[in-house]
Amino acid sequence: MNATHSSELNAMLRLPRTLYAPEHLAFGDAMRRFLAAEITPHMQKWEEEGMVPKSAWRRFGDVGALGAGIPEEYGGAGEDFLTLAIAVEEHARAGMAAPAFELHTGIVAPYLVRHGNEAQKRAWLPRMASGEVVASIGMTEPNSGSDLAAVRTRAVRDGDHYVVNGSKIFITNGIVGDLVVLVVKTAPELKAKGVSLLLVDTSLPGYRKARNVKKVGNKAQDTAELFFDDVRVPAHCLLGEENGGWKVLMSELVQERLLVAVRAAATCEAALEMTVRWVKERQAFGGRVFDFQNTRFRLADVATQTQALRVFTDRCIDLHARGELDMHSAAMSKLYSTEVQDSVLDTCMQLHGGTGYMWDYPIGRMWADARVHRIYAGTNEIMREIIGRAL
Numbered sequence: 001m002n003a004t005h006s007s008e009l010n011a012m013l014r015l016p017r018t019l020y021a022p023e024h025l026a027f028g029d030a031m032r033r034f035l036a037a038e039i040t041p042h043m044q045k046w047e048e049e050g051m052v053p054k055s056a057w058r059r060f061g062d063v064g065a066l067g068a069g070i071p072e073e074y075g076g077a078g079e080d081f082l083t084l085a086i087a088v089e090e091h092a093r094a095g096m097a098a099p100a101f102e103l104h105t106g107i108v109a110p111y112l113v114r115h116g117n118e119a120q121k122r123a124w125l126p127r128m129a130s131g132e133v134v135a136s137i138g139m140t141e142p143n144s145g146s147d148l149a150a151v152r153t154r155a156v157r158d159g160d161h162y163v164v165n166g167s168k169i170f171i172t173n174g175i176v177g178d179l180v181v182l183v184v185k186t187a188p189e190l191k192a193k194g195v196s197l198l199l200v201d202t203s204l205p206g207y208r209k210a211r212n213v214k215k216v217g218n219k220a221q222d223t224a225e226l227f228f229d230d231v232r233v234p235a236h237c238l239l240g241e242e243n244g245g246w247k248v249l250m251s252e253l254v255q256e257r258l259l260v261a262v263r264a265a266a267t268c269e270a271a272l273e274m275t276v277r278w279v280k281e282r283q284a285f286g287g288r289v290f291d292f293q294n295t296r297f298r299l300a301d302v303a304t305q306t307q308a309l310r311v312f313t314d315r316c317i318d319l320h321a322r323g324e325l326d327m328h329s330a331a332m333s334k335l336y337s338t339e340v341q342d343s344v345l346d347t348c349m350q351l352h353g354g355t356g357y358m359w360d361y362p363i364g365r366m367w368a369d370a371r372v373h374r375i376y377a378g379t380n381e382i383m384r385e386i387i388g389r390a391l
Ligand SMILES: Cc1cc2nc3c(=O)[nH]c(=O)nc-3n(C[C@H](O)[C@H](O)[C@H](O)COP(=O)(O)OP(=O)(O)OC[C@H]3O[C@@H](n4cnc5c(N)ncnc54)[C@H](O)[C@@H]3O)c2cc1C
Pocket: 136, 137, 138, 139, 140, 143, 144, 145, 146, 147, 169, 170, 171, 172, 173, 215, 218, 223, 372, 375, 376, 377, 378, 379, 380, 381, 382, 385
């Protein structure tokens, strides 16, 4: 069975997928219909506005999309990682980079689910599952991105509060967000061992959402520059142990990087399918663009790369669903999938000719949206560092 693929794609990628059970496939179908009916029609407006409104986040909550992975006792659906993965695939196939739901549900929620105490889970997770609260994670600073241990945002204990000063940049959901998992230094002299995580309510005095930065792609996702001036964060908002943040960050980056790969693999499939359709319709020199040997050869490469990526990614998803994917393999999946994705999208855009470069045509959008995947969740150079160290 290859049921997540259309029949056209099944003809091109013939190795059957065995990852998903019928309930996952049903969730994927429901997600596809929801996106087509309620999200895709508004995308152009949201791109112009630079963000997805809160009302759309609540609709995502209503249909149960935000609660995948959040246990039922905290308002979620308690589903497994495969449910999240199939939802991300559907977003990718629809060419939808926003809302940044996988960041909210697939990256930030697990910090609370796996590392939060009971009070923290009760305070945030039900409202995250319903879409009332939008979540973000604040690691990157103007002077430290790849070198995460060099963050300077400082949290100093003062009675039953931490006083936070500093800034963050490029924070997804940073404008629309109500909660940020904030990476701070509680003991700067200890470098990585002095990192802590705070659950910060973005409405606290001194918390400033300075600007929504303009980007090359992912235009409906808000990406913020943030400043913190003497923000008093209650001490009970410490996530995990003081100075224990680094270990938590490293463990959660496995899922974050795999989710990038999940999106990339499905994006390649969507691009292949739409490009084959296009070249079979488009005429040049009295025949179809598909009839040029060059077109078939280029698409044969794309189909082969996409098939190899699908098999590797499914294996990584399966391992992660069992709790067995390690940092090294997650880095490989992020590195390989995003390099393949850029190559595939570049070829597919080329075969569309000038139409491919138009913003209102999906291949151009996919190309622009995907480029950041080699940069965030750790750049691909950092992935090579991680992989290379173990060789
Ligand atoms: C659209 C978007 C959304 C983002 N969302 C978030 C978010 O929600 N939260 C968040 O915290 N961050 C977010 N980021 C930030 C992102 O994670 C960083 O941009 C990324 O980690 C790279 O850091 P940097 O930009 O400081 O680049 P730098 O670290 O300055 O890197 C510059 C170049 O140097 C290379 N380099 C650095 N170190 C090494 C090394 N050791 N070996 C070889 N090459 C090296 C890099 O690979 C890169 O090519 C987002 C970024 C973007 C663009």
